[in-house]
Amino acid sequence: MECDKVTDLKNDRFLRALQREPVDVTPVWMMRQAGRYLPEYRETRSKAGSFLGLCKNPELACEVTIQPLRRFPLDAAILFSDILTVPDAMGLGLYFAEGEGPRFHRPIQTEAAIKSLGVPDPEEELAYVMNAVRTIRRELDGQVPLIGFSGSPWTLATYMVEGSSTKNFAKVKGMMFGRPDLMHQLLSKTTDAVVLYLNAQIRAGAQAVMIFDTWGGVLSPADFRIFSLAYMERIVQGLVRRNEGRNVPVILFTKGGGQWLEIMAQTGCDALGVDWTTDLDDARKRVGDRVALQGNIDPCILYSSPEQIREGVKRVLASYGSGSGHVFNLGHGIHPDVNPDRALTLVEAVHDLSPAYHR
Amino acid sequence: MECDKVTDLKNDRFLRALQREPVDVTPVWMMRQAGRYLPEYRETRSKAGSFLGLCKNPELACEVTIQPLRRFPLDAAILFSDILTVPDAMGLGLYFAEGEGPRFHRPIQTEAAIKSLGVPDPEEELAYVMNAVRTIRRELDGQVPLIGFSGSPWTLATYMVEGSSTKNFAKVKGMMFGRPDLMHQLLSKTTDAVVLYLNAQIRAGAQAVMIFDTWGGVLSPADFRIFSLAYMERIVQGLVRRNEGRNVPVILFTKGGGQWLEIMAQTGCDALGVDWTTDLDDARKRVGDRVALQGNIDPCILYSSPEQIREGVKRVLASYGSGSGHVFNLGHGIHPDVNPDRALTLVEAVHDLSPAYHR
Numbered sequence: 001m002e003c004d005k006v007t008d009l010k011n012d013r014f015l016r017a018l019q020r021e022p023v024d025v026t027p028v029w030m031m032r033q034a035g036r037y038l039p040e041y042r043e044t045r046s047k048a049g050s051f052l053g054l055c056k057n058p059e060l061a062c063e064v065t066i067q068p069l070r071r072f073p074l075d076a077a078i079l080f081s082d083i084l085t086v087p088d089a090m091g092l093g094l095y096f097a098e099g100e101g102p103r104f105h106r107p108i109q110t111e112a113a114i115k116s117l118g119v120p121d122p123e124e125e126l127a128y129v130m131n132a133v134r135t136i137r138r139e140l141d142g143q144v145p146l147i148g149f150s151g152s153p154w155t156l157a158t159y160m161v162e163g164s165s166t167k168n169f170a171k172v173k174g175m176m177f178g179r180p181d182l183m184h185q186l187l188s189k190t191t192d193a194v195v196l197y198l199n200a201q202i203r204a205g206a207q208a209v210m211i212f213d214t215w216g217g218v219l220s221p222a223d224f225r226i227f228s229l230a231y232m233e234r235i236v237q238g239l240v241r242r243n244e245g246r247n248v249p250v251i252l253f254t255k256g257g258g259q260w261l262e263i264m265a266q267t268g269c270d271a272l273g274v275d276w277t278t279d280l281d282d283a284r285k286r287v288g289d290r291v292a293l294q295g296n297i298d299p300c301i302l303y304s305s306p307e308q309i310r311e312g313v314k315r316v317l318a319s320y321g322s323g324s325g326h327v328f329n330l331g332h333g334i335h336p337d338v339n340p341d342r343a344l345t346l347v348e349a350v351h352d353l354s355p356a357y358h359r
Numbered sequence: 360m361e362c363d364k365v366t367d368l369k370n371d372r373f374l375r376a377l378q379r380e381p382v383d384v385t386p387v388w389m390m391r392q393a394g395r396y397l398p399e400y401r402e403t404r405s406k407a408g409s410f411l412g413l414c415k416n417p418e419l420a421c422e423v424t425i426q427p428l429r430r431f432p433l434d435a436a437i438l439f440s441d442i443l444t445v446p447d448a449m450g451l452g453l454y455f456a457e458g459e460g461p462r463f464h465r466p467i468q469t470e471a472a473i474k475s476l477g478v479p480d481p482e483e484e485l486a487y488v489m490n491a492v493r494t495i496r497r498e499l500d501g502q503v504p505l506i507g508f509s510g511s512p513w514t515l516a517t518y519m520v521e522g523s524s525t526k527n528f529a530k531v532k533g534m535m536f537g538r539p540d541l542m543h544q545l546l547s548k549t550t551d552a553v554v555l556y557l558n559a560q561i562r563a564g565a566q567a568v569m570i571f572d573t574w575g576g577v578l579s580p581a582d583f584r585i586f587s588l589a590y591m592e593r594i595v596q597g598l599v600r601r602n603e604g605r606n607v608p609v610i611l612f613t614k615g616g617g618q619w620l621e622i623m624a625q626t627g628c629d630a631l632g633v634d635w636t637t638d639l640d641d642a643r644k645r646v647g648d649r650v651a652l653q654g655n656i657d658p659c660i661l662y663s664s665p666e667q668i669r670e671g672v673k674r675v676l677a678s679y680g681s682g683s684g685h686v687f688n689l690g691h692g693i694h695p696d697v698n699p700d701r702a703l704t705l706v707e708a709v710h711d712l713s714p715a716y717h718r
Contacts, residue, residue, distance in 0.1 A: 168694050173659030177667055220635040220657055222674075259617055259637060276579040278618060298579055300532035308536055315581075335527050 008142035018249035020325040026354035027075035032333030058131040083151035089125035107163030122200035137205035148206025152213035154228035195238040217256020276331035313349040367501035377608035379684040385713035386434035391692030417490035442510035448484035466522030481559035496564035507565025511572035513587035554597040576615020635690035653686040672708040
């Protein structure tokens with residue numbers, strides 16, 4: 001039964017590269033590949049009524065997850081969802097004000113609020129995510145693997161404490177510096193929730209998982225270790241790493257974390273996401289053969305011409321160099337005003353130009 | 360005459376530390392020390408009518424520059440001004456919409472617009488800045504040195520092309536990737552303007568200058584070298600380095616540039632600003648004795664208790680270690696909602712705790 005499922009996967013380049021196994025070409029996907037830059041996404045979203053309505057409707061979430069695969073020869077799909085589903089399920093009341101970022105009705109700012117937080121059962125409060133994963137797997141039909149994901153505990157906590165996006169991180173760092181004990185209680189509970197959430201995604205069919213540490217890069221090296229990395233490590237250690245007869249690779253991505261790749265590589269994860277502020281050749285030297293690397297072209301390259309995009313792809317491929325262990329990606333999510341034809345140029349360029357590195 | 364002026368400076372710790380000469384205690388100042396967290400600043404600003412009105416009135420700009428020195432035993436004053444005065448003087452029409460960041464009436468988006476840009480005469484179009492420098496020097500009366508500053512060409516160009524603050528840098532990177540020739544024309548002209556501007560500040564009395572590369576950290580390593588660092592180097596090479604019988608040290612600060620300290624140290628500058636994402640011991644190992652270091656406590660530490668602030672200061676001092684070459688500072692501007700008493704705690708802690716490192 002398990003073996004049947006394994007052979008069902010028609011394109012396993014992405015999973016192989018994450019485990020540094022030989023591949024024919026460098027696999028490629030794009031962060032936020034299911035998103036606003038696609039007219040068909042905007043149409044489905046307007047059908048759903050809202051962004052959250054789209055996340056919470058498994059059929060529509062599946063539809064937008066699949067959309068970029070119809071246009072581009074991508075090597076992986078990523079679950080369409082929001083990074084703040086877990087705090088929402090913990091009772092904070094996620095909502096999106098028009099034209100603004102995410103907000104919570106009930107941010108967490110007191111000891112009592114932290115103590116009263118529950119750890120949600122992912123098959124109950126987050127059933128819509130698991131149903132989306134199952135629906136997408138069925139629709140993908142083994143075409144490419146499906147990536148599940150979560151925000152990192154530190155990143156979730158920043159939104160949970162601030163109640164919205166922030167520039168200064170005044171409240172969450174106020175708690176971190178002023179009441180580190182509370183901060184740890186909040187991070188610990190959130191970590192428990194994320195472990196359950198990602199394991200449920202894996203059991204529902206996610207074939208790799210990625211932890212987005214969007215705000216780890218606003219910490220000092222010491223605070224990053226204590227308040228972000230330690231909890232990501234606890235997650236990596238708590239995950240189901242084998243399912244359906246296959247390994248389930250884990251990718252850690254700290255935006256702005258280029259200085260900390262060595263210590264991130266020691267968490268037991270399989271791969272690190274790298275943004276464009278670090279060259280892949282430098283990153284590879286520093287992490288050795290401990291982990292694979294995912295990244296890292298500046299997404300703004302997609303504003304330039306097809307020739308310039310191909311040149312950019314060439315530079316990133318050359319920077320990683322020969323051998324497996326590279327998953328091509330943008331260094332951050334694709335911007336909403338990008339022309340989809342340019343994304344096609346990028347994906348095709350990766351496949352066209354990378355075989356030389358895999359002989 | 361020159362020698363008289365030199366002996367006039369009662370506290371030269373800051374200038375000495377920037378040149379890695381022995382000091383009794385570690386000098387300290389705070390980025391945005393003249394700012395909204397001070398009630399007296401808010402009063403003067405409301406008198407001026409607007410932020411730009413304050414910048415353009417030499418007497419009031421002098422008043423707010425001096426205000427933090429009345430409260431705290433700071434070792435340097437920094438000219439109160441805006442980083443976008445140069446593009447304003449180039450004709451772009453700087454304004455501030457209420458509750459928003461800076462904006463330009465006439466952003467630069469075409470080849471014709473770049474070609475028609477003039478390089479302003481700082482004693483004409485920017486006379487208000489030079490008058491502020493002269494007024495402040497007179498009022499300071501040798502108490503501490505005065506720092507002049509400018510935005511880096513890349514940072515100025517981001518605002519000039521985008522027309523406002525930006526999250527994605529779509530337009531300026533669109534130009535950088537799509538029309539690098541235009542980008543270089545714009546950066547080159549802006550560099551000429553910044554050299555004239557900083558030299559005029561030095562001649563008017565600025566005793567050190569700092570280049571704020573607020574947005575260099577959004578570039579890849581290769582693009583940082585080409586589009587930001589190369590122009591900062593041209594500035595450093597073009598500056599008046601001696602005035603009033605003293606050296607005029609130059610500080611470069613790229614926010615998020617912790618990965619590039621080695622190459623920044625090779626520009627010929629005297630010191631590097633370091634944000635809190637890089638430890639000073641690591642930074643010091645990497646730059647050797649080539650430059651001094653300025654920084655780098657997380658400004659959010661000021662939300663915690665006096666004891667926690669002292670602990671934080673202790674860690675940063677210990678991280679730099681023994682010997683001169685350290686100017687204590689925040690890793691970024693002080694936040695507007697900080698209690699001024701906490702800033703006093705920080706400044707006093709630096710003076711209290713640092714003598715051990717200078718025996």
